[in-house]
Structures are given as structure tokens and as C-alpha cells.
Amino acid sequence: MTxxxxxxxxxxxxxxxxxxxxxxxDRAAGPPVEQVRHxxxxxxxxxxxxxxxxGLGASRKVVRDALAAVASGCGVTAFVCYQHLVGCRHLAGCGNGPLKDRLLPDLAAGRRFCSLAFSHIRRPGPPILRARADGDDWVFDGTAPWMTGWGLADDVLLAGVLxxxxxAWALAPLVEGESLRPSPxxxxxxxxxxxTVSLECRGLRVGPDRQVKAMTPAELAADxxxxxxxFTSLSVGVTLAAIGLLRAIGPDAPFADAADALGRELARARAAVDRWDDPATPAEGRGDVTALRAHCIDLGVRASYAAVVASGGxxxxLDHPAQRLYREAMVYSLVAQTRDLRVATLDRLVRPGASVPG
Incomplete structure (x- = not known):
């Protein structure tokens, strides 16, 4: 009990x-519908x-801890559901009151499901999905390379560069047609x-009733x-599962010692995340949030690898949980990835034993 x-x-x-x-x-032909229903x-x-x-209006800490718990049980369920939680957060914080009143109650109850398609706007170089104003409408042209939950999600939080x-951020209905086409x-x-599919937008028109917000590059960087x-919560979740698997293997000292050591490191990492998020923590006491996430990624990979090693051949x-956890930990190193996060994660790999940031 927490x-x-x-x-x-x-x-x-x-x-x-x-x-x-x-x-x-993990091996199903489609998204985890029953898990999402539960x-x-x-x-x-x-x-x-x-x-x-x-909705529940949970604190950021409670949201992180609850998502970590879900990720400790089933990675693909957590992977699909974090899209929905992030989409609802953006919608709840926007100024489009009629849109919130119309859709958020159904989204919060799970009568509608939301996904995301905006990771591409963090990429350097020319935009691959552009938006332009046409009267009061926004028109999107280009490709959003990643959208998870096709066939499950009703709406997608889509962003293109003006x-x-x-x-420009809009909550677009996921209806296949000439202006919106998913890849296989x-x-x-x-x-x-x-x-997970890519979305090709060809003159996708979104009216004011579905527009969420426009963000400056500075606002995007803060977000x-x-x-x-x-997203530390995903790596925390796979670490929790890996530690549990190590403990389940047996009481032998090497396995128990590894689980205890990883558990202590996990506790320090979670405390650093909570400290960073505490408004009472002075800026100079927070440390680098990118380095902190890189540490959690590294911890999840090492913990799941420890579970693989301890489990033997x-x-x-494919039925063994250790290899699944190891693959899930790998994916969590790629979620919402930026160049700075790549550099920070690589730095962890070449400096083993580095302390928890913050």
C-alpha cells in the first residue's frame, strides 16, 4: 500500500x-482494448x-505513480494509455471552453479515447507537418510519423508548425478519408x-470548435x-517489475542483493523526481531534468537486463517476462526523445556508476 x-x-x-x-x-494483433476498459x-x-x-484531478506525483504502477503490470497498456492521459492534460489546460465541456467528460470516463501525434514538432530541421490559417480554420499538410492506438482512439491531439x-494544436477526429490517411x-x-501508425494529412481542415492552442517555441521547450x-514513470514501472521478477526467482543472495541494490537506487531516483517537481525546491536544488530522466531510462534498462541475466536461458x-521487460525498457528510452535526451542517455552509458542527478 502506498x-x-x-x-x-x-x-x-x-x-x-x-x-x-x-x-x-504484448503479442496481440491489436491494442489492449479490455485492459483499457478496466x-x-x-x-x-x-x-x-x-x-x-x-475527472479525478490528480496531482502530478499521483499521475506519475499511478502510471508507473500500470507500466509495472503491462507495458503496452501503459504505452497506449499515457497517450490518453497526456491528451486530456493538454485539453484541460487550453482556453477552448466549449471543446472541453463537450469532450472531456467522455474522455475522463473512457467513453472516448485520445491519442497523440506531435512528437515530430520537437525535431530539428524543416517541419514535416505544417499548419496554416485559412480564415478561422487551421489546415494541416504533411506527415505525423507516430500515432499510437489506431482503431482504439477516437481523437488525436495533432500539432503542426505555423x-x-x-x-498549432488541434483535437482532430480520427476518421479516415482523403484528408487523413493512416499507414499500415x-x-x-x-x-x-x-x-502505431503514421498519419498523412492532405489539407486536413480543423475548425475553431476543435482547436486546442498555439504554442511558441519557448512554451514548447517548457512543456x-x-x-x-x-515520462520517468514508464522507466520506474519497468524497474518495479524487474525488481519483482528478481525477487520471485529465488532467495539466493546474488538475486536478492541485486534486487535490494536496484530498489535503493529506484527510491533515490523517485525522490529526486519528486524533489524536482516540488515548488518548494529552489531552482539550484533541482538539477537537470533531462539528466534525471536519462538516469531513470538507464535504471530501467539495467534492471530489466538484470532480470534477463538472472533468469538464464x-x-x-517469447513467453518469459524478462525479455518483454527488456524490450519495454528500450522503448521507454525513445519516448518523447530529443537530442538533449539522447546525449544525456549516452552520457549515462559511458559513465557507469554516475550518481542520481539533483
Missing amino acids: GDPLVDRAHELASRFLAPRAALA LAESGLLGLTTPPECG PDGRS PAHLCAMDASA TAGANLF AANG
Whole structure:
């Protein structure tokens, strides 16, 4: 028990429902519909939606801890559902009141599901998805290379770059047609069941009723810092699962010692994340949030690799959880990745034993 009822609810769902079905979900032909339904019934899809819009209005710490619990049970479920939680957070924080009133209650309850397609706007170089104003409408042209949950999601939070350098964000209905075409689902070594596609936009027109916001590059950079903090939860979740697997292998000293050492490091990393997010922490006491996320990525990879090693040759079987956790940890190093995060993660790899940032 963690002391928070929402986090405890997430842990119970992860242990009783998600984890026993994780291997099947990992190899399924499509996204984890039943798992998402259980998350909706538990109310956890409303974590990032304020109570006045039908959600739970959970604190950032509770959202992180609950998502970590889900990730400890089933990686592909966490991978799909974080899209929804992030989309609801952006929508809840926007100034389009009628849009929020119309859609957020259904999104919070899981009657609608939201995905994301905006990672490309953090890429250097010419925009691959552009937006322009046409009267009151925004018109999108180009390609969003990553969108997860095709066939499950009803809406996508889509962003394209405007001529003035700002990014235009809209909640577009996922209806295939001449102006919006998905690719076939990507074949992935992990999260293959997530139904991840690219979206080709050809004159996709979005009216004011679906426009979420426009962000300056500075506002986008600030949001990226917050995203780095949020996405530590995925690596925390896979670390929790790997430690649990190490403990389940047996009480032998090497396995127990490894689990204890990883557990202590995980506790320090989570404390550093919470400290960074605490408004009472002075700026000089927070450290580099990108380096902090890189440490959590590195920890998740090392913990899952430890589970592989401790499991022996059996870990090479597709039914074994250790190899799945190792693949999931790899994916979490790529989520919301920027050049700075790549550099910080590589720095962890060439400086083994570096301390927890912050």
C-alpha cells in the first residue's frame, strides 16, 4: 500500500489483471482494448482531467505513480494509455471552453479515447507537418510519423508548425478519408500491439470548435521539460517489475542483493523526481531534468537486463517476462526523445556508476 488510494487502485489493477495478461497483450494483433476498459472502469483514465470536467484531478506525483504502477503490470497498456492521459492534460489546460465541456467528460470516463501525434514538432530541421490559417480554420499538410492506438482512439491531439514558428494544436477526429490517411501499423520489436501508425494529412481542415492552442517555441521547450519528468514513470514501472521478477526467482543472495541494490537506487531516483517537481525546491536544488530522466531510462534498462541475466536461458523465450521487460525498457528510452535526451542517455552509458542527478 502506498497511502494514496488512486495509486493503490492502479497497483491492484496491475497485479490482479494487467500482469497476468501482459504476455498475451504484448503479442496481440491489436491494442489492449479490455485492459483499457478496466482502466476506464477504475476511473484511472480521468487522472489528468479536473473534477469539474468529470475527472479525478490528480496531482502530478499521483499521475506519475499511478502510471508507473500500470507500466509495472503491462507495458503496452501503459504505452497506449499515457497517450490518453497526456491528451486530456493538454485539453484541460487550453482556453477552448466549449471543446472541453463537450469532450472531456467522455474522455475522463473512457467513453472516448485520445491519442497523440506531435512528437515530430520537437525535431530539428524543416517541419514535416505544417499548419496554416485559412480564415478561422487551421489546415494541416504533411506527415505525423507516430500515432499510437489506431482503431482504439477516437481523437488525436495533432500539432503542426505555423509559418510564424508557433505550433498549432488541434483535437482532430480520427476518421479516415482523403484528408487523413493512416499507414499500415508499424512492425515493432516492442509495443507491436499498440497499433502505431503514421498519419498523412492532405489539407486536413480543423475548425475553431476543435482547436486546442498555439504554442511558441519557448512554451514548447517548457512543456518538454515537464514531459521529461512525466515520462520517468514508464522507466520506474519497468524497474518495479524487474525488481519483482528478481525477487520471485529465488532467495539466493546474488538475486536478492541485486534486487535490494536496484530498489535503493529506484527510491533515490523517485525522490529526486519528486524533489524536482516540488515548488518548494529552489531552482539550484533541482538539477537537470533531462539528466534525471536519462538516469531513470538507464535504471530501467539495467534492471530489466538484470532480470534477463538472472533468469538464464529461459529469458530468451517469447513467453518469459524478462525479455518483454527488456524490450519495454528500450522503448521507454525513445519516448518523447530529443537530442538533449539522447546525449544525456549516452552520457549515462559511458559513465557507469554516475550518481542520481539533483
